[in-house]
Amino acid sequence: MKKDVSKGFVNVVFIVLGMLTFLTMTVGPAAAKDxxxxxxxxxxxxxxxxxxxxxxxxxxxxxxxxxxxxxxxxxxxxxxxxxxxxxxxxxxxxxxxxxxxxxxxxxxxxxxxxxxxxxxxxxxxxxxxxxxxxxxxxxxxxxxxxxxxxxxxxxxxxxILNQPQKQGKAVTELLQDVGVKSVAIVYVADLFGLEHSGVVAPLIGQTSIEIAMLKSYPLGADDLSPLIKRIMAKKVDAVLAYSYPDSTFLLTKQMIALNYSPNLLFFGVGQHYPDYRESFGSKTVEGIMGLGAWNPKVxxxxxxxxxxxxxxxxxxxxxxxxxxxxxxxxxxxxxxxxxxxxxxxxxxxxxxxxxxxxxxxxxxKFVEGTNPNYPGDVGQWQSGEYEIVAPKIKRTAEPIYPKPKWPSRK
Amino acid sequence: MEGKHSPVNKLFFICFAWLVAATLPFYSPAYVLLSITSILMYVTLTVSWTIFCGPTGYISLATATFFGIGIYCAALLGSSLPAPAVVLCGGLAGLAFGVLVGLICLRLSGFYFAVFTFGLSELVRHSVLWWEHNVSGTVGRWVTGTSITQAFYSLLVIASLSILAAYLIRRSIYGMALKAIGESEEAAEHAGINVVVYRIAFFAISSFFMGMAGAAMAAKFTYIDPNSAFNPLISFTPVLMSLFGGIERDYGPILGAFILTFISEVLLSRFPYFYTLIYGIIFVVVILFMPRGLAGLLGSGHQHKFMDH
The missing domain is CATH 3.40.50.2300 (Response regulator)
Structure with missing residues (x-):
């Protein structure tokens, strides 16, 4: 049985050598560039x-x-x-x-x-x-x-994507434009949420709009209803949620469940997916806004x-x-x-x-490595299309405000 | 067990392998070096995981914590200290935290230990996130990058040290004691083994190597945030790798880490759309047909034949 042990060892050596050979194999570039x-x-x-x-x-x-x-x-x-x-x-x-x-x-x-x-x-x-x-x-x-x-x-x-500073400005101007008086800002505790809320909160702070709430929630949270209830208690006009797709879907679902429909509802990422519109239905997402926008009408x-x-x-x-x-x-x-x-x-x-x-x-045209001229900073679902509503000069439609209430459930 | 059959051959093989590895940067293409570096990282994690978890049978799912602590050490100290000092600090931070964790989960064993350590690593991830967010006012950090060669050598040294430590511990009276603890903590206690000290000490030693690996690997991340540094996947990988290689033999975890890292790399690059699927199938096959892992299949014809446990 001694043989077995050393045989195993030899096998190991062969496996390792074989793998090294495989690793060193490179796909050589073709001689003629085609x-x-x-x-x-x-x-x-x-x-x-x-x-x-x-x-x-x-x-x-x-x-x-x-x-x-x-x-x-x-x-x-x-x-x-x-x-x-x-x-x-x-x-x-x-x-x-x-x-x-x-x-x-x-x-x-x-x-x-x-x-x-x-x-x-x-x-x-x-x-x-x-x-x-x-x-x-x-x-x-x-x-x-x-x-x-x-x-x-x-x-x-x-x-090439639009960046927080510009979008924060567009969001603020939009809130002023439609006549929002108070706002709750929530954001996912991640670089994305932190930066966007960090840009938009001071900008809104300079206006007459009241920030009733500024709060983060953890990445991967699977129940946000306590957060929604706290927002509800503030009785604000607008809710800005700098969210990722998972929490965008979750917040929407739980807001519908709690029958909470603020006059302006804004999400970070995910609301711009056609899947979002399809899973909740065109009528439900009507008036929901979100960060960044592009549509075939630009x-x-x-x-x-x-x-x-x-x-x-x-x-x-x-x-x-x-x-x-x-x-x-x-x-x-x-x-x-x-x-x-x-x-x-x-x-x-x-x-x-x-x-x-x-x-x-x-x-x-890139300026210092970024694209300052993105077609849309804020989008809004209107009759099944994600219309650009901010900045004002790039609008593909006028913003709907207040957002329609959730359609009644049968 | 083994060891007396052909010690000279083995020693020769080990020296040869080490020599090949140590001179690799002089003749191998940059990419091979890159792959080997990442293989060495997983070898370190798997071998150091096995130091404590192998003999005791306690499944720790906190590897990501110690690894992440090492990474954060490198991110914080990387620009002010020389590289070896950073790696050592990472190791020491891992060690210190290992002692702490060891103390906290002193009374836990089996299933509870696994769940607890996993919960703990998630807690640490979220705490760091909270700290970065509320105190440092940021989430991500840059890590000073190093050359491929430098990362390779630090990982080679760390991996060699962890293998040596695992080898020595397994053959020492401490290794026996850990095995006794794994079989029955009470019996070990009655036999005069200081269970508390042993559990904490060896858990911390394994954390030490994980911390060092994290600090050495940080440069390869370039940019870190708590979610990538404390990636829960890192906690599961060593468990899978040592099962794959077989924990009954010294070279099992090494082999497991080596081959699995290699396989996943080939899958990720050559068959990118089937990575998870093929990886999963390999696992099912290994668990079903190779209960002792690769090492059991390769080196112990006298111990078992196929399904004979």
Missing amino acids: KIRIGCAIALSGMNAVPARVSQVTEYKLWAEQTNAKGGVYVKKYGKKLAVELVFYDDNSNIETCTKMVEKLIVQEKVDLMLPPWGTAFNFAVAPLVSKYGYIMIGSTVSSAKWKELSVKAPYLFI PASGARDFFNAYVKRWGKEPPRWGEASSFAACQIMEQAILKAGTLDQKKLRQVIASETFPTVIGQV
Whole structure:
């Protein structure tokens, strides 16, 4: 039986050696350049998988398919059109895995371009790394006032989504415009909730609107009715909830259950999903507002086409905020390659930093790495469409105020 | 048990493996180094988890806590102290907290211990969140990044130390005592084993290595927030890895961590859409057909054949 023990040991050695060999195997870049390989390490599994899919993966795939149907992107350096290939890696909703996978895409797969992961924290983690290797990256699900710190660490990152400071201003102006007298602000205890409430509360504080309540609730809370009851006791006109999709759905459900319908109800993320409208019904969500907005009516070339193509490809409507900007990010990369005539990241960066790009979210011209001209800062469900109601000059419809009461339940 | 069959061969193999590992940065592509670094991290976590939980049979689900404490140490001290000092501080913080946790859950065993430690790690995550939010006024922090090579070497040293510690403890009188505690705490008490001291000390030692691993790995996170630093997944992974490798042998947890990290990496990159599915199937197969883990299957033909427990 001695033999068995050493045999086991030899087996172990072989397994380890085999794995090392497998690890060192690299997919060598093809000799003749015939396609543009674009890497993306994003949550395909884990808790971020659903938002990552609807907000980025579906848009990227749609863009790649449309581009390849046209024959690809013309790159002057190679004198021909190159097809695009998306290389997705799963980050398992884990930041450490994400940074590892991003580095793998760059070092091992040697991709030509990079697309960002989902969510502010993940983008923050990945951006310095991607910049270190000199890859451009256009983040469409990043929302944080900290981007200024980031732009120093990550000069190759561009943020296409609208940012807290501007949105806070738009929200405040909207509240004044419709005549709100008092407001309760609640937010999820996370970078997102903290920053947005941190911006909007002082702005509202400067107006005559009374802030009756400013309170956070924990991420992943599964009963928010005590919070709602406290809000109810304040008898406010407006409720601003800087919430994530899970709590947006939960708050809506529990507010209906408690039959609490404030004159203005505003959520953070999730209310802009068509799934939100469908699960509660068009009548119920009528008048509900939320952070950030885009819809096919915005004055942007191709907005309607993108909407229709999305419905055709995925069998459902695209959500109405950053999703279009994920598609726009791809359009910008495509146009930058056309203009630069190369896949050289330095040149691409110069082009992206200085030029103006027509996209499905309108003309994008990056200023200090961010896009100051997003099509909508506040949206509102009106007869099944998520209309832009703030800022005032970008309205696709006038705001409905007060919000209709919940439809009576049968 | 083993050990007397071919000690020279084994020693040779270990030295060889270590030498290969230590010289890796000189000839391996950057990416392999990156993978091995993350494998070493899981080896450290799994081996140090096994130090306490292996012989006693108490399933601790607080690994994420100690790992996260290490990460936060690095985030707080990373810019002011040299890297080895940061790693050591992470370890010491883990140790101190390990003693505290050990004290709190002194009377718990079995199922209660598992649930308690898990609840505790969630409590810590939310407390840090609360602290960052209300006291520091932020949620996320930057961690000073290091080169791949530096992270690799620190993890190599930590993993080697934890393996050595696990090896020595298992063969010492303390290892026996822990096993006795696992079999029956009262009997161990009557046999003159100071159960309280042993439980706390070895729980803290395993926390020490977890803290060091966190501090060394922090640089790879670049940006941390409480939810990513205290990721509950980190608490479950070592349990799965040591079950997969088999806790009856020294090399079981190492093998388990090595192979599972490798498999998940291949799945995440080559089969990104089927990661969870395939990972789950592997697990079901292992639990059903390899109750002693890989090590049981590989190295002990004389101990069991297939389903013979």
